Amino acid sequence: MQKPLFIVLLCLFFLAASCSGLKYEKYPKEEFRGVWVATVVNIDWPKNGNDHVAKQKKDFLRILDFYDELNFNALIVQVRTAGDAFYPSEKAPWSRFLTGKEGQPKQRFEDPLQWMLDRTHERGMQFHAWFNPYRATFDLDTTLLDTTKHDFYKHRDWMLKYGKKYYYNPGIPEVWEHLTEVVAEVVKNYDVDGVHFDDYFYPYKIQGEVFNDSLEYATHALPNQTLGDWRRSNVDSLVKNVHQSIRHNKPWVQFGISPFGVWKNKSTDPLGSDTKAGQTTYEDLYADPLLWMEKGWIDYIVPQAYWSMHYPAASHEKIATWWASQTEDTELYMGNGPYKIRNNADEAWNDKKELPKQLAMARNLPEVQGNVFFSAKSLMGQHEDVVKFLRKKFYKYPTAFPIEKNEALTERLPAVAKLSKKGKGIELCVSHFDSIPRFVSIYGLKNPSNPKEKQFLQRGYIPRNESESCIFIASRKFKYLGFSIQDMYGNKTELQTINLKEAL
Secondary structure, eight states, rough: HHHHHHHHHHHHHHHHHHTTTSSOOSSBBBBEEEEEEOOOOSSSSSSSSSSSSHHHHHHHHHHHHHHHTOOEEEEEEEEEESOOSSSSSSSSOOOOHHHSTOOOOOOOOOOOOHHHHHHHHHTOEEEEEEOOSSBSSSSSSSSGGTTTTTTHHHHHHEEEEETEEEEOTTOOOHHHHHHHHHHHHHHHSSSSSSSEEEEOOSOOOOOOOOOOOOOHHHHHTTTTOOOHHHHHHHHHHHHHHHHHHHHHTTTTEEEEEEEEEEEEEEOOOTTTTTTTSOTTTTTTSSOOOHHHHHOOSSEEEEOOOOSOOSSSSSSSHHHHHHHHHHHHSSSEEEOOOOTTTSSSSGGGGGSHHHHHHHHHHHHHHHEEEEEEESSSGSSSTHHHHHHHHHHHHHOHHHHHHHHOOOOOOSSSSSSEEEEEETEEEEEEEEEEOHHHHHEEEEEEEEETTTTGOOOOEEEEEOTOOEEEEEEEEEESSSSEEEEEEEEEEEEEEOOEEEEEHHHH
16 A cells, blocks of 8 residues: 555655646747836836937847847837827827827937837847737826827727726727727838737726716617627727738738736636636626637737736636636747736745746646746846846747747748858858748757757848848857748748858
């Protein structure tokens, strides 16, 4: 009897070790490593709307360099905070968080979005444009708004006051159409790699306040449709419309959403997670991400699970496991909250290994293909012990992106046009035959007959509509160079190898 008991205990030990982060895949071949760059009220960037352009650029490059050196591969940058824009727009005024005064362009910074996009792509990183669709103002001081261009003044009938903000009324069909056009303007004019919505759909509920959309409900609801179902259908319509618009304009652009981490509590629905969240995505924010995944309206989802691993009301462990069980044809990345490190009443965040435990768990769940951190400034210039641990144990090497749109490959794939020495490195130039942007994964190999031992060196970006693109590779220590090219549908070429001695 002792031997079976010992085996059971041993199995339980290894299971516990796996969940606590002692065992995980150290060097995944593909992983989404993203960070949210929040611009609303200058959380991450820019530090101040009145800062000089040179300082704003320097501060953005600091964010880029920090996460590039940590081997992250994606930035999710907030380009619309509250009915405004961080780019020249026909649909919205310039954001005061960028320029210091709403509606006023930034002198000598004609197109900040294009500049950020170019700097991000130079590092072989993806750029996802993050929109907050429904928030119209950040506070009730409407004198700060641009009277000629902000929708608060152009479409006053679209606005609802709730708490200390104004919101676009999701129950008005013209609002869905307008917000879809807002997103389409960016997708058409910029080669962003993704469009991103956060967790703000209908606003988080405030005790004693009423979101007064009764007139729209009476006008537009179907017979016998409950208020909750009607509100969810409104959000569904926006998500569906944006998905269709992206597909029409640039079908390779990804569409992702980061909902509040708890869909429903198990106490109200047996299908929900074993949590006790005070508000939920489905019942309070009127968003149904399970439906969006089922319908194929989104390409990836990032549940915001900002709690510690074993937080009683909503543990990260339970939430991540629940989402892993719900996701099939949609890429799943977990949203993590390093902003809480040593800055939260939950003492678990005082442990430098709290965040690493969450990353280890993500890598132990095959359905989870990466993580996104909120927010960019959380690890910069602080928590060096955590950063050092992440760099050593989790992000030692760069990695490719997990993209699976599964569209057909084009007939003529990009190919190496030339390879030449450049300083202490190598310049790899790739020919391009179509209008689909691509990323190049570059590897160092000691023996081409054993490609499994390849070391990921870096990523490169191939813009669309350019016949030839060149990428600088800093390392020449390997005998062979390997590369594969991945389009934004997820299709990849086979690994091709080059004998550097012969080629150079």
